[in-house]
Amino acid sequence: MQTEDCIFRALADPSRRAIFERLTLGEAAVKDLTARFAISQPAVSQHLAALRNAGLVRARREGRLVYYEVEPRGLSPLVDWISNYQAFWKERLQRLEQLLEKMEP
Amino acid sequence: MQTEDCIFRALADPSRRAIFERLTLGEAAVKDLTARFAISQPAVSQHLAALRNAGLVRARREGRLVYYEVEPRGLSPLVDWISNYQAFWKERLQRLEQLLEKMEP
DNA sequence: ACTTCATATAAGTCGTTGCTTATACATTGG
DNA sequence: CCAATGTATAAGCAACGACTTATATGAAGT
Numbered sequence: 001m002q003t004e005d006c007i008f009r010a011l012a013d014p015s016r017r018a019i020f021e022r023l024t025l026g027e028a029a030v031k032d033l034t035a036r037f038a039i040s041q042p043a044v045s046q047h048l049a050a051l052r053n054a055g056l057v058r059a060r061r062e063g064r065l066v067y068y069e070v071e072p073r074g075l076s077p078l079v080d081w082i083s084n085y086q087a088f089w090k091e092r093l094q095r096l097e098q099l100l101e102k103m104e105p
Numbered sequence: 106m107q108t109e110d111c112i113f114r115a116l117a118d119p120s121r122r123a124i125f126e127r128l129t130l131g132e133a134a135v136k137d138l139t140a141r142f143a144i145s146q147p148a149v150s151q152h153l154a155a156l157r158n159a160g161l162v163r164a165r166r167e168g169r170l171v172y173y174e175v176e177p178r179g180l181s182p183l184v185d186w187i188s189n190y191q192a193f194w195k196e197r198l199q200r201l202e203q204l205l206e207k208m209e210p
Numbered sequence: 211a212c213t214t215c216a217t218a219t220a221a222g223t224c225g226t227t228g229c230t231t232a233t234a235c236a237t238t239g240g
Numbered sequence: 241c242c243a244a245t246g247t248a249t250a251a252g253c254a255a256c257g258a259c260t261t262a263t264a265t266g267a268a269g270t
Contacts (some may be wrong), residue, residue, distance in 0.1 A: 004122075005117075005119060007114045008113060008117040008122070009257095010115040012110075012113040012116075012119075013115045013258075014110060015258080015259095017113070021190060021192075022144045024190045029216080029217095030216070030218095030224070031215090031216060034216095039258090039259075039260095040259075040260065040261085041218090041219095042218075042219080042259085042260075042261085042262095043260080044217095045217060045218055045219085046219095046258075046259085047258090049218085049219095055117075059226090061217095061266095061267095063216090063267065063268070064215060064216045064217080064266075064267050065215095065216065065217085066216075066217060066218090075187055075190075078183075078187060079187065082183065082184060082187075085126075085129045085180070095217095110217080110233075118228075119227095120228080120229095126257085133219095133249095134246085135245085135247060135248090139247095143229065144228090144229075144230095145229075145231085146246085146247070146248090147229085147231085147247090147248075147249080147250095148228070148229060148246095149249055150247060151228075151249090152228090152246090154248085157258095160236090166236090166237095166247095167261085168237065168238070168246090169236070169237045169238065169239095169245060170245095170246065171246075171247060180244095186262090212262105212269105212270085213268100213269085213270085214245070214260080214267100214268085214269080214270100215266100215268080215269100216265105216266085216267085216268105217264105217265080217267105218263100218264080218265070218266095219248085219250085219258075219263080219265085220261100221260100221261090221262085221263100222259105222260085222261090222262105222265085223258105223260075223261105224257100224258095224259085224260100225242080225255075225256105225257090225259100226258095227254105227256075227257090228253105228255085229252105229253085229254085229255095229257085229266080230251100230252085230253080230254100231250100231252090232249105232250080232251085232252105233243085233249080233251100234246100234247105234248080234249070234250085235246100235247080235248070235249085236245100236248095237244100237245080237246080237247100237249080238245080239243090239244080240241100240242085240243080240244100
């Protein structure tokens with residue numbers, strides 16, 4: 001859980017991404033999400049479980065309602081993954097700059 | 106094609122992500138990838154097609170060999186998506202984006 | 211306690227996907 | 241031209257994933 005794999009798979013589904021994007025605007029209860037999206041309540045709950053399993057959202061119970069909100073640092077594994085390949089561009093950029101320097105004189 | 110959806114789906118598969126990560130180390134022909142990964146050559150070709158369809162890699166034919174390499178700006182839709190929904194990382198990502206901008210021919 | 215409302219889980223269905231083998235296409239060398 | 245090599249596509253299959261309906265759990269009001 002909470003691995004890159006989970007995150008990529010969680011965000012690969014359009015419905016789930018839409019739910020996540022909705023949650024970035026602010027917390028919402030399951031019934032709100034169910035009302036807004038054209039899928040059944042169990043489908044919403046399943047999507048939320050996948051997002052939570054990926055560490056992207058967290059749940060808070062309040063009476064009968066369960067509010068979901070974005071986990072603030074949930075996307076950082078994704079950012080880290082991308083940043084790992086920053087080295088790829090850095091290296092290429094350096095080579096390019098070296099080339100330009102040699103052409104300078 | 107080349108939409109967020111494609112990119113997320115492309116990177117959701119571990120084998121495909123591994124191939125992409127290998128390509129960030131440098132270009133490789135299909136036969137090299139086939140030798141390195143424990144899946145058949147058609148499977149590799151199919152993964153490469155998915156990555157290319159997502160705009161993450163590009164192919165160059167050289168004789169009978171087909172070399173695949175990372176598309177430099179391929180990850181930027183992902184970066185854009187993240188920065189849209191997580192203002193917290195915007196600064197860090199902007200640095201990455203600036204790096205990518207410099208790669209533009 | 212019973213009913214109602216909100217959510218989660220179970221079970222089943224159906225389309226998708228990642229793999230395989232077999233085959234077609236493309237390029238090079240004899 | 242033919243054989244060999246490298247890659248892509250086709251067809252089929254087993255596993256997975258996203259959805260459904262039905263049911264279980266949990267909490268509040270009467």
